[in-house]
Amino acid sequence: MGRLSRKTALITGGGRGQGRSHALVLASEGANVVVTDICEPIPEVVPYDTATQADLDETARMVEKLGGQCLALKADARSSADMQSVVDRTIERFGSIDILVVNHGVAINLPWDQQTDEIWDAVVEANLSGPWRVVRPVIPHMVQQGAGSIVFTSSVAAVTSYPSLSAYSAAKAGVLGLMRSLATELGPHSIRVNAVLPGNTGTPMLHSQSVLDMFNGGPGGPREKMIFPSQATMLMPIPWVEPEDISRAVLFLASDESRYVTGIALPVDAGTLNQPPGIPGIAATRIAELEAQLAAQD
């Protein structure tokens, strides 16, 4: 018996990256899984490719290979009509929605003076209004069941500072407001609402050229060049966490092991949010190593 036996999990942005990983981890614990993704580029505003229909189909194939049941649906999380249809088809196929993981998102990093109103609106639409449109049609089912776990994917960017990420950070901070308010309203129905805050996570989003450029301080650098600056944001000696590290936190929040945990924002960031002010942890470690070497020479 898995920790999620007889439960159904709906995951947005499941075509690749963290969403695919969540599908595999939750399915490996016995959940039926419904994965959705936009499966189309958003070329006007998002400077990298989003997942394709083939990516989403591959997630479903991987879940089924694990022995799980998977329904893969192309749906735009910004569309109430699409998300209502996803909810209807999920109920038709599996009879319930016990776990909702609102994971989809886009990252657009631009300095304030290059960020047009169109781009601001697009980021907020995808990363804040989208989560609302996803959660709204699910809540009535969970209220009727008298149970449910909702997990939003926010970001460390919601609570600490990154340059050139103002719209993204604002939207992800908004997700925390949505999470906390819903936790208050839905607690009396035994529905728990929480968020994960991923730090830098090794997915196509982190390794898109525009994000590489942000870390590298200029355009066109290769992935290897971002390893040091990315690691400098963390206390632990890694450049980024893996999607499965986020999935393990999602699993905890989705399962009954966290049955009285609600309204929290759980960082999975190798210590990014606990950096000492003014000096990156990695620099502090290097200085300590150097001091030890110098002391040994005396």
Ligand SMILES: NC(=O)c1ccc[n+]([C@@H]2O[C@H](COP(=O)([O-])OP(=O)(O)OC[C@H]3O[C@@H](n4cnc5c(N)ncnc54)[C@H](O)[C@@H]3O)[C@@H](O)[C@H]2O)c1
């Ligand atoms: N990778 C990181 O370093 C990092 C850090 C903090 C937070 N996050 C957040 O984690 C979540 C997952 O991102 P990821 O790292 O797996 O990136 P990713 O780009 O690999 O995956 C995001 C998925 O969301 C889908 N998507 C985007 N817009 C959509 C829409 N309107 N409707 C449906 N699907 C849509 C994309 O097609 C893609 O499959 C996002 O919310 C992201 O903002 C990522």
